[in-house]
Amino acid sequence: MKNEKIWLSSPHMGGAEMKYIQQAFDENWIAPQGPNVNGFEHDIEKFLNEDIYVAVLSSGTAALHLALILLGVEKDDFVICQSLTFSASANPIVYMGAVPIFVDSEKDTWNLCPNAVEDAIKYGISKGKKPKAIIAVSLYGMPYKADEIKALSEKYEIPVIEDSAEALGSSYKGQKCGTFGDLSVLSFNGNKIITTSGGGALILKDMEFKNKAVFLSTQAKDDAPHYEHTYIGYNYRMSNICAGIGRGQMEVLAERIDQRRKNHFFYKEIFKDHPHFKLHMEPSSDFFSNHWLSIVQLDPSSKIDSAQLRHNFHQQNIETRPVWKPMHMQPVFRDALFFGSHLSDNLFRNGLCLPSGSNLSDKDFVRIKEVLSEVFLLS
Numbered sequence: 282m283k284n285e286k287i288w289l290s291s292p293h294m295g296g297a298e299m300k301y302i303q304q305a306f307d308e309n310w311i312a313p314q315g316p317n318v319n320g321f322e323h324d325i326e327k328f329l330n331e332d333i334y335v336a337v338l339s340s341g342t343a344a345l346h347l348a349l350i351l352l353g354v355e356k357d358d359f360v361i362c363q364s365l366t367f368s369a370s371a372n373p374i375v376y377m378g379a380v381p382i383f384v385d386s387e388k389d390t391w392n393l394c395p396n397a398v399e400d401a402i403k404y405g406i407s408k409g410k411k412p413k414a415i416i417a418v419s420l421y422g423m424p425y426k427a428d429e430i431k432a433l434s435e436k437y438e439i440p441v442i443e444d445s446a447e448a449l450g451s452s453y454k455g456q457k458c459g460t461f462g463d464l465s466v467l468s469f470n471g472n473k474i475i476t477t478s479g480g481g482a483l484i485l486k487d488m489e490f491k492n493k494a495v496f497l498s499t500q501a502k503d504d505a506p507h508y509e510h511t512y513i514g515y516n517y518r519m520s521n522i523c524a525g526i527g528r529g530q531m532e533v534l535a536e537r538i539d540q541r542r543k544n545h546f547f548y549k550e551i552f553k554d555h556p557h558f559k560l561h562m563e564p565s566s567d568f569f570s571n572h573w574l575s576i577v578q579l580d581p582s583s584k585i586d587s588a589q590l591r592h593n594f595h596q597q598n599i600e601t602r603p604v605w606k607p608m609h610m611q612p613v614f615r616d617a618l619f620f621g622s623h624l625s626d627n628l629f630r631n632g633l634c635l636p637s638g639s640n641l642s643d644k645d646f647v648r649i650k651e652v653l654s655e656v657f658l659l660s
């Protein structure tokens with residue numbers, strides 16, 4: 282009999298989710314509003330523990346789109362975006378008719394390289410169009426260098442949209458991810474550290490901005506007995522059912538962070554004596570990653586490459602995945618601007634995301650270790 286599949290990162294329910302969903306059914310709150318929506322927002326605000334406001338939405342992508350709208354991005358504006366990321370960080374720029382400028386990674390966090398960001402800003406200014414926003418990602422849960430990006434943001438007066446879709450539970454210098462951007466984004470898609478099946482959140486610095494986000498996400502209905510519209514609206518609010526899942530998941534978030542970090546330490550132990558396998562790690566004690574995914578980089582001098590490693594796992598019915606393919610390498614963005622030294626190209630080529638679910642069993646760890654032990658003999 283074939284071994285059961287080990288997934289890269291699968292949903293992991295905590296147990297309380299059904300209670301909140303049942304409440305929604307009992308009270309007939311089957312709508313994109315209700316007590317779970319408000320409760321989930323409150324839970325996230327409490328967790329992030331800063332002076333912020335949360336609007337829960339239908340997806341992280343919707344949150345990024347609304348962030349650009351709230352910042353007043355217009356057609357043909359430049360928006361700086363980390364190149365090494367999931368396409369959802371960048372696509373909303375195109376929804377706006379704006380123009381992405383992709384920026385390379387730096388080696389410590391794999392996130393925005395501050396020098397390349399400054400080059401991109403100067404380029405925009407030289408064209409008479411200072412970029413309207415900087416989309417900074419905390420990729421795989423690793424916080425970006427928030428101090429350095431904030432310094433640039435202040436120097437040039439360009440707001441930061443923090444894409445922490447993968448970084449709920451991470452922090453930088455003791456401050457939680459989700460609180461660094463002028464606007465910040467979380468995702469609760471099925472593969473993230475906690476999930477609402479599909480969903481996201483926009484995190485804002487004041488109540489007025491939150492009200493505006495909620496207004497736009499619920500079809501921009503003006504205050505009138507009939508349907509009156511002064512603005513173009515969106516149907517981006519989170520369902521009260523999904524928010525019920527979110528409330529249950531918030532009860533186990535601390536455990537999920539622990540479990541993901543334990544995965545990382547499991548891999549750290551395995552790779553510690555192998556010069557060809559380098560685990561992506563926190564660069565210093567300033568960084569606390571939720572280690573949403575654990576990623577290994579294969580040294581180019583190794584006899585096996587990341588594709589071979591992925592194949593070996595696949596043969597044992599274990600899912601792994603290449604590192605995100607940078608946006609500047611994507612066919613859909615082949616003509617886009619790019620600043621940097623192509624470090625992210627190599628991270629993509631040599632990297633592999635390893636099974637990182639919070640629900641991995643002891644038996645799963647044994648199977649993963651077996652594959653790696655075989656591979657070490659080949660390398």
Ligand SMILES: *Cc1c(COP(=O)(O)O)cnc(C)c1O
Nearest residue numbers: 340341342367369370446468470
């Ligand atoms: C998942 C993800 C998103 C999009 O979130 P959805 O909720 O899936 O729309 C955006 N950016 C990054 C980096 C992501 O990983």
